[in-house]
Amino acid sequence: MSGFFYWNYSLNLEYYKILYPVKKIPLLISIFLLFLTFSFSGISGLKILILNRLNEYTSEKYPEKIYIHTDRPYYTAGENIWFDAYLVNGVSHKKSEKSKVIYVELINENNEVISERKLFTETISAEGDFKLPIDLPEGNYLLRAYTNYMRNQPRDYFFKKEIPVFAINSEILDNKNTALPENTELPDIGFYPEGGYLVDGLNNKVAVKIKGAALSATPVVGIIEDTEGNKITDFKTHEFGLGFFYLQPEPGKEYRAVISSGDENILYPLPIPLSEGYVMNASITEKEVVINVTTNKSEGLKNVLIVGQQRGIAAFDYTHEKISNTILLKIPKKDLIEGVLDIVLFNGTEKPVAERLLYIEKEEKLAISVKKTNGFNTYTRDRVNLEVEIKNKLGKLVPGTFSISVTDAELIKPNSNAENIKTYLLLNSDLRGKIKSPNYFFTPGDTIKKHQQLDLIMLTHGWSRFIWQEFLENSVRQEFKPEDGIYISGHTINAKSPFQNKFSETKLTFRKKGFYQETDNTNNIGYFSYGPFVFHDTIDVFLQAGSGLSTETPNYSDTNIKLVPQPQQPTIIPDRIINPFNQKQEITNVEAFIKKTRNNVFRDFEFDKEREQLAEVQIKGKAKTxxxxxxxxxxxxxxxxxxxxxxxxxxxxxxxxxxxxxxxxxxxxxxxxxxxxxxxxxxxxxxxxxxxxxxxxxxxxxxxxxxxxxxxxxxxxxxxxxxxxxxxxxxxxxxxxxxxxxxxxxxxxxKLRVTDRKLGSINFKLEGFYSTREFYAPDYSLVDRNRSREDKRTTLFWQPNIITHGFQNANVYFYTSDEKGRFQIDIEGITNDGIPFHNTSILEVE
Incomplete structure (x- = not known):
């Protein structure tokens, strides 16, 4: 009878959500909650606090996300990395209304920033580039991007992308010996009970994960036994080193996994079961999310609260007021958005006791098509006109922004499982840890198996954009402010001991192609701030402080100026798995790629007589304290x-x-x-x-x-x-x-380079935003198509920040090179409504 009651309640809950889906009216949440407070008894104050906190998070303190589309996945020293940085509201994935300044860094394997770009944007993206030095050592480099405002959250949520770079003098591998060495180390295996804990007497699903495993990980077979050696069940891992088994712990017993390696058995202890607790199981059907909560506690599930949220948007909530040991809820998928769903169970003492992630897949909302509009066949040094069409499922054109690259598909083999803007924004950016080959889950084929593997990914990762207890007690930290330009700020200080801050008049002068001058008084504690300014070169700045600055007898003698330093680079977390450089074994056609890109770099030097390649220099060193x-x-x-x-x-x-x-x-x-x-x-x-x-x-x-x-x-x-x-x-x-x-x-x-300093004045040079170089490709309509210089480009075409307005298709054109064969057209972007999209197609050159 009790089971029927909760089933019936879940149906009523569904109906309630259809009429009043909380996530669809975020601006009315506070009024709605106030109504609930006065209309219903027994509604937990915790629920009101959670929904108010989530509303504050999504409307006022929403995070930002950055994704970077590069023209290629890997490079050779001396080449250019071309990129487009997308900056979005981390909740809606629409254009962020906070930051306008993006920092992009190129970091070597020693976790040192070797090059950086400070970009300004008033749209959803900012283009940039890095010129790789010709003597750059071989290795895996890291592209890191963030805004100052993003520093309010852990650095795990900065955008990071590994970029393999081959040295200009890289040795070509012997094709007969390209196999990777066998890994003789024991696998690092983790066990993840669904909901968080094993509990005595309650059946639970336990996910198995080989840490660091790739899509093609070697399967591992093992058994689960108790400490007395009695076999309970077995398991086997598959893609990504993932597997699972079911276990119902007996009181007082502990469990372990046993894996055979040759003549040796390797033991892995499982998490120790709790004598009392909660188990939360969740699954997805075609139309519903099914949540089943059980407990062995004497008070049962009275006054527990279940909350679901997606990117901070309140998706559903349910307060259980009856005494029982089981809850069954069904949530319609149509009330949810695509992406990670975080389900949290709070007990009667208002503590989070179980958490489960699910990935909600929705019907594809966009159709992307790329058509060549100037003839069916394409030849070398031939013009290619491309028309890019973006439509919604109703067949209407959709406004958005995208970038496009066209690369040699024979040398740079397309990886259909690689990360793209869709997998990053909807999946990786909301999880703890990084999923390798994430587009595997979004490509056609064996959908049942892929759904199961994706669910295991959810079981072995966690939502960590906020820790629930800390989030409810302290809200979201806002120490770092969004930047909308360059500011010149500081304090005026008494020039004599004890050097206290003081009120002063100030005057700012720019000396660059004429003069710009502005005056202002500090506040009572001597603080001043000028800006925001937007400029893309280095300017001379003259700043004065004192009294009577507008008179003929200004007084600077008792005032000193202390500028606020520009933001320091965040420290770098050594979170990459840096192995000996093995990209040569992992990348198809690496020999041809290195030969061709190296020749292209040398060919560039042949036409620049003022540059020379220096002889090789070998440097040895040791780690420093x-x-x-x-x-x-x-x-x-x-x-x-x-x-x-x-x-x-x-x-x-x-x-x-x-x-x-x-x-x-x-x-x-x-x-x-x-x-x-x-x-x-x-x-x-x-x-x-x-x-x-x-x-x-x-x-x-x-x-x-x-x-x-x-x-x-x-x-x-x-x-x-x-x-x-x-x-x-x-x-x-x-x-x-x-x-x-x-x-x-x-x-x-x-980065302020002071050129003169006196009492009451300071001269310095101030660096502006980076001015992106223009991607160069020959235009054979303007030059002789038969000229002698070879054209062996690996990136035929790159264009960032292409904007469509929803009333016509986007059109681009470029010329092919001297190479015949297949070229991949790669498009990544996002609509004005926050829907990320990725599309690849092939261009054949005869």
Whole structure:
């Protein structure tokens, strides 16, 4: 009878959701919840808190996502990486209304940023490129992209894509010996009970995962037994190293998996079952999501709450008010959107006790077609006109943005299972850990098997954009703000101790192709900010602060300017599995690819007489300590001559309000004191002698007076170099009486290059946004088609940021090269309504 009651309740719940689907009226959630609060008794305050938090998350504090489409999956040193960066609202996948600034970095295997791009966009995408140095070492490089606002979430959610790069002098493999070495290490296997835990007496599905396994992973066969050696069941892994089994633990027993390896049995302990708890099973039918919750607790499931959400959108909720040990719910798939569904069970004490992910697949909403419109046959050095059509299921044209690349399919074998914008936005970007070959689940063929494998992926991954307990208690952290341009900001500070912030007038002047000038007052604590500015080159900036700036007698003598440093690069998580470079074995036709791309690079040099390829240089090194790394960074800021004495302020533990004189007064040869013979002494009437001579003072490599040097507080100093006569003369030219060089924390890693600094003013060069180079391809309508220079391009065509407005198809054209054969047309993009799409087709050249 109780089973019938809950089945009937689930039908009523379905009907309720059809009438009032919460996810479809996010702007009315607060009013709706207020109505519920006064209309129904027993509705949990936890549910109201969760729905309000989710509403806040999706409407005000939504995350951002970035996806990067590159023209090719791998490169050779000396080539160009062309890319298009898509920036979207992480909930709706529409254009983000927050950030306009995108950072893209190229990172080597030592987790060092070797090149970076700062891009500006007012649309949904921003184009860019990287020129790979010709001497770039061979290896797996990482393309990382993020906005400043994305730093509010873990760095796991930055976009990351591995880019194999072959060296220009890469050795060609012997085709007879291309097999990968056998892996003799024991597999790292994890066991994942559905819902989170094994519970005594309750039957549960347990997923098996070989960590790091690829699509074509070698199967593993094993048995499950108790600690007394009694066999309970067996299992076998398949694609992606995934498998499963069912287990109903007996009270007081523990379990293990046994895998045979030759003559040895390898034991893997399973998670220890809980004596009391909850088990949540979930599955997907053609029309419904079926959720079954069981417990062995004496109080049963009274007052538990089940909540489903997708990308933060509240999908459904159910509060159970009866005493029972089982709940069965059915949720119509039509009320859900495509993507990851996160189902969480909260117990009667309002704690999350079980979680399950499902992937909701929907009918394809878009039809993408690519047609050649200028003749059926295509020849070498021939013009190709392409028409790209994007329609919805009603046959109407859809507005959107996309990028297109055309590459040599014989050299760069298409990988139909590789990640694309659809698999990233709908799947990988919402999971903990990365799924390899994700498009395998979206390609036709053996749908039953693929659905089962995808469900095992969901069982072995977790939603981690927020941790539920932390999310409910603290909402979403918003420390880092969205950027909409370049700002020049800072504080005005009293130039004399104790260096307090002070109100001041300020004046900003740009000196680039004329003058731009702006004035403003600071707030009461001396803070000022100019911007946002958008420019794509480096400009000279002159900033002044003081009093009476608009008069004929301005006063700068008692004011110092401290600029807010530009954002530092986020640290890099070494989350890649960096194996010895084995891409040569994994990439088809790698020998032909390396030969051709290398010849193309050399051919480019033949037509640029001012460039030469240097002889090979072999460099050997060893790992450095953190202190050695820090010292290298300091050396890069100096003039490359060893100082007579170096003071690292943090090492001394001093961060007071005093100035640098207190830090150097105990350095051998340095004497600090007041001037003699002056009856009108002031607090500035000090002098410093270095071995009896008057040294020069440099602040971040800019020569300054002693009062300016003294205006910097200890808390803002990174380190100080004292250079006696010899080192000073060598490093600073005419400074024959010694040098005291002060390096600030503000200047550490800052991209502002200061050219002059005085009390009340500072001159610096400010770098703007990156200006993307234009992809070059010959236009044979303008040049002789029979000219002698060979055309062996591997990327025939690349065009980012193609915009369709929904009333006509997009048209592009390009010319083929001297190569015949098959070329892949790869299109990735997103509609204005937030639907990602990916399409590939083949162009035959005769």
């Amino acid at each position: 953190q202190e050695e790394i820090a010292e290298i960074k300091r050396e890069k800021r100096t003039r490359a001559f060893a100082p007579s004495h170096r003071i690292v302020v943090d090492d001394m533990g001093q961060h007071g309000g005093g100035d640098f004189m207190e830090l150097i007064m105990h350095v051998p040869g340095v004497r600090v004191g007041r001037k003699y013979g002056d009856e009108n002494k002031t607090s500035q009437d000090f002098e410093i002698n270095l071995r009896g001579l008057k040294p020069a003072f440099y602040l971040d490599n800019i020569k300054v007076t002693l009062p300016v040097a003294r205006s910097i507080s200890q808390a803002n100093i990174d380190f100080i170099d004292v250079l006696n006569i010899g080192p000073a003369s060598a490093a600073y030219g005419l400074e024959a009486q010694g040098v005291i060089a002060i390096y600030t924390k503000q200047g550490r890693g800052n």
